[in-house]
Amino acid sequence: MSLSFRAPLLFVAVLLFSLVSSTPLQAKPALLPRQQPQNSTLSVCSPLLNNLGSPTVLTPFEFEFRDAASSAWNLYNTLYTPTCIVHPRTVEDVSRVMKAIYDAGGVKYAVQAGGHSAMREWDTTDGGVLISFRNMANVSYDPVRDTINLQPGIRWGEAIGRLEPLGVAPLGGRLGDVGTGLLLGGGLSYLSARHGFSVDALVAADVVLVDGRVVTANATNEYSDLFRALKGGANRFGIVTRYEVKAIHVGTTEEKMMVGGSIVYDNSTTETLLRATANYVNNVDDPNSSILVIIGATLANNTVSPINIITFFYNGTLLPEGRANPYHEFMQITSLAVAIGSCSYAEANAVLGSGGDKGNGQIFGASAFGSAEYEISQGLAKDADESFEKYMNAYRAFNKFLDKAKGTPRPTPTGTPTPPIWPPPGFPIFPTFPAPKPPPVPTPPQYPGPFPTMPLPPIATSTIPGSTPTPFPPAPTWSQLTSVPPPTFPTTTSVPIPTTTPGPQTDAPNARRQETSSTRGPPTWSFPSSSTLMFPTPVPYPTPSTTPRPVPVQPISFIDDPEEDGISAALLAFTPVMKSQIEAGRRAGGNMMDPPLANFAFVQFHVTMPEWLGIVPKRVAEGRREVLNEMPPSNGLPLYMNECDAEQNVFETYGQYELLKRVYQKYDPTGLNVRFMKGPMGLGPSAKADHGRP
Numbered sequence: 001m002s003l004s005f006r007a008p009l010l011f012v013a014v015l016l017f018s019l020v021s022s023t024p025l026q027a028k029p030a031l032l033p034r035q036q037p038q039n040s041t042l043s044v045c046s047p048l049l050n051n052l053g054s055p056t057v058l059t060p061f062e063f064e065f066r067d068a069a070s071s072a073w074n075l076y077n078t079l080y081t082p083t084c085i086v087h088p089r090t091v092e093d094v095s096r097v098m099k100a101i102y103d104a105g106g107v108k109y110a111v112q113a114g115g116h117s118a119m120r121e122w123d124t125t126d127g128g129v130l131i132s133f134r135n136m137a138n139v140s141y142d143p144v145r146d147t148i149n150l151q152p153g154i155r156w157g158e159a160i161g162r163l164e165p166l167g168v169a170p171l172g173g174r175l176g177d178v179g180t181g182l183l184l185g186g187g188l189s190y191l192s193a194r195h196g197f198s199v200d201a202l203v204a205a206d207v208v209l210v211d212g213r214v215v216t217a218n219a220t221n222e223y224s225d226l227f228r229a230l231k232g233g234a235n236r237f238g239i240v241t242r243y244e245v246k247a248i249h250v251g252t253t254e255e256k257m258m259v260g261g262s263i264v265y266d267n268s269t270t271e272t273l274l275r276a277t278a279n280y281v282n283n284v285d286d287p288n289s290s291i292l293v294i295i296g297a298t299l300a301n302n303t304v305s306p307i308n309i310i311t312f313f314y315n316g317t318l319l320p321e322g323r324a325n326p327y328h329e330f331m332q333i334t335s336l337a338v339a340i341g342s343c344s345y346a347e348a349n350a351v352l353g354s355g356g357d358k359g360n361g362q363i364f365g366a367s368a369f370g371s372a373e374y375e376i377s378q379g380l381a382k383d384a385d386e387s388f389e390k391y392m393n394a395y396r397a398f399n400k401f402l403d404k405a406k407g408t409p410r411p412t413p414t415g416t417p418t419p420p421i422w423p424p425p426g427f428p429i430f431p432t433f434p435a436p437k438p439p440p441v442p443t444p445p446q447y448p449g450p451f452p453t454m455p456l457p458p459i460a461t462s463t464i465p466g467s468t469p470t471p472f473p474p475a476p477t478w479s480q481l482t483s484v485p486p487p488t489f490p491t492t493t494s495v496p497i498p499t500t501t502p503g504p505q506t507d508a509p510n511a512r513r514q515e516t517s518s519t520r521g522p523p524t525w526s527f528p529s530s531s532t533l534m535f536p537t538p539v540p541y542p543t544p545s546t547t548p549r550p551v552p553v554q555p556i557s558f559i560d561d562p563e564e565d566g567i568s569a570a571l572l573a574f575t576p577v578m579k580s581q582i583e584a585g586r587r588a589g590g591n592m593m594d595p596p597l598a599n600f601a602f603v604q605f606h607v608t609m610p611e612w613l614g615i616v617p618k619r620v621a622e623g624r625r626e627v628l629n630e631m632p633p634s635n636g637l638p639l640y641m642n643e644c645d646a647e648q649n650v651f652e653t654y655g656q657y658e659l660l661k662r663v664y665q666k667y668d669p670t671g672l673n674v675r676f677m678k679g680p681m682g683l684g685p686s687a688k689a690d691h692g693r694p
């Protein structure tokens with residue numbers, strides 16, 4: 001069949017599809033469009049199909065459509081049915097799509113890169129045009145400019161893995177499956193303290209504007225305002241088709257230029273851990289340091305299994321001694337498991353797993369807590385103790401939420417509750433992390449998994465929340481840990497970069513000679529590697545599965561609480577941001593978040609629903625709101641776009657909100673983006689309008 005016949009056929013076919021979908025006999029309500037395709041959308045999709053052809057443009061009748069429409073990480077974002085899905089191969093393809101949308105006076109559209117947005121419909125669309133970047137997923141290193149070019153469809157794990165043999169990496173996130181959309185929201189990596197938000201490393205970007213024009217924006221050309229607005233402006237300022245970012249010289253896997261890993265604690269440590277976190281935020285200002293603190297819980301059958309985990313990486317081959325060690329306080333807290341050692345940047349980025357598990361509804365919410373010094377200077381707290389109270393408030397609200405959201409026990413065949421498992425299927429953080437086995441008393445938890453030879457401290461005999469734990473013998477000291485002989489890590493295979501021809505030795509600053517593992521001598525163990533950690537081999541990066549997944553059976557909507565439906569997991573995560581990170585951003589020309597020059601912590605509240613539950617129970621939605629009310633951000637601090645809830649007005653918290661609004665007016669004077677694409681509120685005439693809610 002020639003292409004010219006396809007467009008009218010598409011029109012008829014989609015209409016038929018719509019009719020079928022509205023009959024009561026259809027079996028899978030969740031997967032059918034709730035909003036029927038409008039003629040205007042069809043009038044955009046049909047010529048696109050005609051011009052770009054299949055499979056670049058997919059319609060609901062093509063075999064691959066359902067998989068393409070449901071490739072997002074968040075289950076809720078897999079339940080919408082676009083009218084067509086475009087997988088562009090070039091910037092010209094993207095330009096054509098935007099021009100078609102613009103010429104039609106606007107139709108609903110969405111952009112998807114790595115698909116990890118937790119916000120409903122920010123990376124998919126119900127009845128609109130979805131532009132998905134899976135066919136534009138290259139990465140290359142330019143040794144002359146000492147920069148990395150990323151196409152938007154690449155994921156951080158793959159980009160880092162492919163560049164690893166060259167000893168360079170982009171700043172990205174901390175989990176491999178996440179994609180480049182992270183840059184537009186800021187980006188927090190293990191190297192942020194030195195280099196700023198990941199997007200602060202942006203050198204240039206190719207952007208398709210709302211009317212289809214393609215521009216290259218950098219810090220000094222006529223689009224420098226757009227360039228700056230991209231640093232935090234999310235999906236509002238155009239579609240980025242190429243990111244050129246500074247290459248960070250992180251070394252190869254063999255060179256192991258970092259030290260770090262994870263420590264797992266039971267929940268009797270929570271208050272101490274939160275104090276250590278607050279102290280870190282208050283006192284640490286080491287640009288080599290990074291830490292992520294997680295107060296988490298998994299839930300099953302009315303039972304909550306709490307667990308706390310920190311992951312930290314130090315950008316250096318040795319940790320500073322004694323109190324200069326930024327993690328000193330955390331390492332004094334009695335832990336259940338320690339897995340620390342020398343590692344490379346690529347290995348550090350694989351420690352939390354890929355984060356690629358799909359099939360669960362996910363809900364985010366964000367806050368930001370200032371250091372005691374900041375809070376006192378702003379009159380928000382009178383002393384450090386009062387400033388610390390907000391951590392405890394958040395924790396209390398978190399516990400209240402768990403209680404409310406745990407659901408009622410389902411009867412099991414034996415009549416005994418099924419013990420919860422760690423991690424539950426689809427738990428986004430630490431998907432391969434070892435599990436403490438419930439029940440917590442009186443048997444000490446066992447930790448199977450990748451710590452077989454680790455010198456574990458003895459385990460408490462009681463972990464009942466609120467009970468007095470038996471005093472622990474002291475945890476092993478750092479020097480005890482470091483006396484263990486260096487581990488043998490699995491050898492890493494170098495993966496050639498298909499699209500890059502790294503030049504010979506160049507004059508670029510810090511440019512690294514291309515070497516393979518066979519040309520290099522044995523690695524030097526400058527850090528006495530205590531490691532008992534088996535870092536997952538970061539390359540080659542697995543291709544995302546295309547196996548058809550089960551179909552959820554409930555439509556996405558807020559419904560009355562089904563009593564049994566509890567949540568599957570929840571966490572509070574703290575990422576300290578140091579002055580050095582803020583200064584790095586300012587040195588790079590500034591971003592839209594533009595926080596005050598003070599240490600603070602981004603706080604993320606994250607809820608994972610049971611697999612294939614395509615609803616948000618009212619109880620959970622309300623509980624989420626209560627938690628966010630109980631942990632408001634310290635005045636003057638920005639919220640983090642990538643960890644927020646769609647109902648939070650993140651732009652409004654930005655230091656450069658006024659500038660952001662002006663630049664938006666300039667590049668999208670008709671407001672096409674805020675009228676037709678879901679994304680952060682705050683740039684349109686009203687929060688309701690630009691949030692896309694009815």
Ligand SMILES: Cc1cc2nc3c(=O)[nH]c(=O)nc-3n(C[C@H](O)[C@H](O)[C@H](O)COP(=O)(O)OP(=O)(O)OC[C@H]3O[C@@H](n4cnc5c(N)ncnc54)[C@H](O)[C@@H]3O)c2cc1C
Nearest residue numbers: 113114115116117123173174179180181182187188240355
């Ligand atoms: C498991 C997990 C781990 C995470 N870890 C981190 C972390 O360590 N550090 C961190 O900073 N964040 C982290 N995040 C948050 C993450 O940065 C955001 O979810 C981010 O938006 C994901 O980008 P994406 O490309 O994967 O997602 P997508 O959903 O594809 O994109 C996110 C948003 O950006 C828009 N967008 C994407 N590409 C473009 C483009 N080319 N042009 C215009 N708009 C575009 C989309 O429309 C969407 O609104 C994590 C999230 C998850 C789920």
